[in-house]
Amino acid sequence: MTMPAFALDYLPLGAPDFSKIKETDYLPAFEKAIKQNREEVNKIVANKAKPTFENTVLAYEKSGVELDRVSNVFFALVSAHKTPVIAETEKKVMPMLTELQNEISFNKELFKKVKYVYDHQLKKLKGEDKRLTEELYKSFVRSGALLSDEKMERMKQINLRIADLQQEWGTLLPNATNNSVIWVNSKEELAGLSEADIAQCKKDAESRGGYTPYAIVIVNTTQQAILSSLDNRNLRRRVYEASRHRADGTRQFNTFPLVVEIAKLRAEMGELMGYNNYASYSLEKTMAKNSDNVYNFLKQLIAEYTPKAQAETKAIEDYAKKQMGTDFKLQPYDRFYYSAKMKQEMLNISDDEVKPYFNIDSVIVNGVFYAAHRVYGLNFVQRTDIPTYHPDMKVYEVHDKDGKLLALFYSDPYRRPTKRGGAWMSAFAKQSGLRQQLPIIYNVTNYAKAPEGQPTLITWDEVTTLFHEFGHALHGMLSNCKYNTLSGTAVARDFVEMPSQFNETFASIPEIFDHYAKHAVTGEPMPADLKEKMLKSISFQQAYALGENLAATCLDLAWHHLSSKEIPTANEAANFEVEALKKIGLYDEQVPPRYSTSYFNHVWGGGYAAGYYSYLWTDVLACNVAEAFQKFGVLKPETGNAFRQKVLSRGNTKDQMEMFTDFTGMKTPDSSGFLKYRGL
Template sequence: MKITKIFMSIGVASALTMQFSACQQAQRENPLLQESTIAFGAPDFSKIQTSDYLPAFETAIQQTRDNIQKIVESEDSATFENTILAYEESGRLLDHVSRIFFALTEAEKTPEIGDIEKKVQPMLTELENEISFNKPLFERIRQVYDKQHDTLTGEDQKLLEEIYKDFVRNGALLPDDKMERMKAINLRISDLQQQWGDQLQEATNNAVVWVDKKEDLAGLGEAGIAQCQKDAESRGGKAPYAIVIVNTTQQAILANLDNRDLRKRVFEASIHRADGTGQSNTFPIASEIAKLRAEQAEIMGYPNYAAYSLEKTMAKTPENVYAFLKNLISQYSPKADAETKAIEDFARQTEGADFQLQPYDRFYYSAKMKKQLLNVSDDEVKPYFNVDSVLINGVFYAANRVYGLTFKERTDIPLYHPDMKAFEVIDKDGKTKALFYCDYFRRPTKRGGAWMDGFAKQSRQWNQLPIIFNVCNNAKAPEGQPSLLTWDEVTTMFHEFGHALHGILSDCQYNRLSGTSVARDFVEMPSQFNESFASIPEIFDHYARHCETGEPMPADLKERMLKSINFQTAYALGENLAATCLDLAWHMLPSKDIPTAEKAAEFETQALRQIGLFNPQIPPRYSTSYFNHVFGGGYAAGYYSYLWTEVLAVNIADVFAKRGALDPATGQDMRDKILSRGNTGDLMQMFTDFTGMAQPDASSLLKARGL
């Protein structure tokens, strides 16, 4: 999942109704500064123009400054109401504008939106610096913390704790000289991450592999070839066909390409998209970001950025993370070696005894091996995974069975792109619970990957229902043809909707604490758990229907397909472990030891060798030069959380399996004890309250992966 690139540190929230200052009243014609007339207070994209964003940011930033100044200048003694709640309220308009704008920078980033982003990001970072290092403001917050912390209860106490600790972690207690250095670092990192996002998106788009001859695409089938033709047309038509590079190292299309030279071109286009081999080189940005983060940690008194970052997580320390990872690596490595040998031996049956398996061959021969051993292939099952059926009859159906939710499409809600859809979410008591958008198809203006976020978070304080969206990068079929998914894309839809449920089912008083506002190594748990519903027979049978006939997947094919889910899964675990260890390697170093851009590739290789994960056959899911989670997003020293939370998810799935996989009472228990609670309590205690387990049981992870 991607953390929203908005001004989260001031703890702001959108609301159905907003009170505007006189300054805002003068700009009522700007729809971003008016109360929306759309249901739920949803963004009115039929009225919002690109030119509205910059003036809206200017107004919202000034309003935030004015609100902070009022808190600071108050002559009344600091209290929870006049300081903490006032601070929570101070940036509501800015949050409203930011959530709408940054949704577009991720999913519909036109050149005009990109130009505005370059102007807005420094403005937001400057404001964040002003607030984080505002000594009179922090003094009032500290007074409330010292006087009222022990007398407050529940969410009031938690809100105070989060705000106070955030200020401390951001450097509010630093001496003046170090404060100034932290401000400069914050501004520079903001600028670098802006450059990273622009450069990586451009590099990935430029990494398209152009194909002149249809026969070179042998193995794809007519639907796959038609998709390559459509992708070529949408990207300028430099050749009749184009293979688009997705965000990860490996490319799913390699499983079907018979042409080995083309497989090599595709793989190398992926791994070299941004390492300087071609038009782009992001290593200088990654190196400088890592160095600045390390310096931040040192200023705050920590040995490295990982130690600083992990303090707020369930894992707590890098040592705990490494202990977790090393246990997995020791069990995984022999299985990975055996898997590689089996694939190479299989390939040699047809290619000869001297054939040397390369990373761009792995998916191809693994798919053929799966076809021979299990008699199943992607081409055989994809007609049963129509994106619309997966959504309505799978994702939504599971949410209905387990949580009692129903979904009504709202064609009256304005959208930012015609490929989107909007649904009203209705709870089992008949009351409206949320608004949910989905945007599932790739396009050049959308960054790679899949994510969840929201135009508004749930908040009882402001009577705000959640307005949540999911974004994916599935291929959209040519006009008149159904858009079909791979199994991995099916589970991705379930995954991202697990995040959406965390936002939709939130029932918290304060915006800052609601929904997915939890530690990284907890936030991926609801999403990973929700993937389990994709293969539950009753759910699977409901959505896995032929795109033309509507018939369910035949029983024999279904059995073969479900058996194939855990076929040769060492690769998936290995690429994740390698990426996780790369992330930690960059963020475990002191600033003086951060490698330069010229040494970055060598450092990556050494880091993987040192921990026993250097394996050309199983490269990292993301290499440094395109590791957007870490250098462009909020997962620095936190990519391990996908594996960490998978353990939590497997433990929770075991509870559901024991009680009944689709048992509504268990679903309600999950709502009450985890999904509705946001960050209002201790996260480990939430896990314990639901599972009855004092600690997560990591032993079930490899079993769940078929290893």
């Protein structure tokens, strides 16, 4: 593997050596890497020879290696271990990176060379060389390379401002979430919680200043899992309201001013590029292609979902009234509580019964890894000698069935104040044949860590999240592409979630389930009757999960279908959310959006603007892939190998619909069995 010329200290496998990297190393490393990247691009531009694939497209692909290395490591910390020094460095680095990106994107001489190769050599090129040339040309055009000088200058300004705003968002939202702690005075108020959960509340209070003996910490989504257990209705209300209003209340933690400015700038960006709005501009590069296709897909789901959601809500409220009296009115903070009680009564099962069988270490090693072994022939060996950025992390070598080293995989499972909410996958280094680089992949989640010496027990939802994020990891680790730009998860936004959503299906396959669902203390497998009830419970009252996703999806699209003149003010933003949901028939106090506008990180801080629909879109793809696996043999090595060769290893080297067809044999996705697949 190529070793970096400077930048950061790396281990022989290409892994960053966190034992030697100091937080103060990143800024000078960025300065050097940016300088080198600038020189590499200038050298391409200065070349007097006729532009060719080799001296232009390939030369560009070879540039920026050091900047990639530094960026990949640094931005892992920005998301997962954002100390004050990292936050301060980010403030300095983001304008530098945006300026460099503007320089390259709007370099007319460079684009002329790329366009010449695209116009004159594309038909002669084959395979990845052709795909790389197409992708590079399109990326310049989509960035505004064909704009007039005046519009190009405005696009540069927009890019810089959005980068600043997203950086502010990345600091403000975690601070707002951390500030939304619900302080609890006594253990009695926490009635209904397990001893382990109460211990976590005590620990959370201590780590956040200890203003009261106990504290409940808000996590990622609108609904909070803890609401299913809390007996105290007033405390449930406080938790729910803290979650809903974490970032739209006090002036200090209100994200709406950032939201509306980002939305307006994106709308203007779409208009500069000749589109009516940002969504139309963004969707052009997806599988869906345009807004009409997305909305037709969503409207079909909404029509099928709505009566099921209404019936589900009525059933929960009727159940609650039997206990609380006919005057009882179900509130959104009651829903999880009475649904859990209803499930316990109807199926005779609760989270507390099954959690002892979901020890996180067993789920990862005996579940997630075991499934990858059975399906793809992979083997995992823990490395205790490779330093990490936090002591909670674990590192594994990933070997192919023939013993060949394929990748390194890092797991960072537990929540902490320096980590943003949610769960994700990314890479310290992407796979690249040209760079002779093996993939170095990591997964991050936000689970409450058990006290020292005790096993960390997780819920079924958290189990499936581990399988989900590892689906992304497999997409990165099994990549077999020549070019970094095309490798791993560098696919259309409405395809990238398919491997991860599909990988969730292995969690409940009997052979896999039995291998990891073992009691944390006794090691005994889950009893057959409990297992049967548990697997039945997976599909219990699933309308909510679909509804919260539909609502968030439609919010994202509503914001990004506005023209720059239609964007509401910060004071109008909350009302815009309500009206947008009413307009499409999804306003339901009982089923709020999975993410409300003010804390919708995927959209305002991440890369899912006008693209959150992709979770549902790819869920349909995953349903179709799962059906194909059933047809060909779920755990047959031939089936896993076919999926690996035709999809997971291909990155963005081929049209993703063609990949889907290559494996499933289907010309287009089929949503007819989707609601059944979702337990509805």
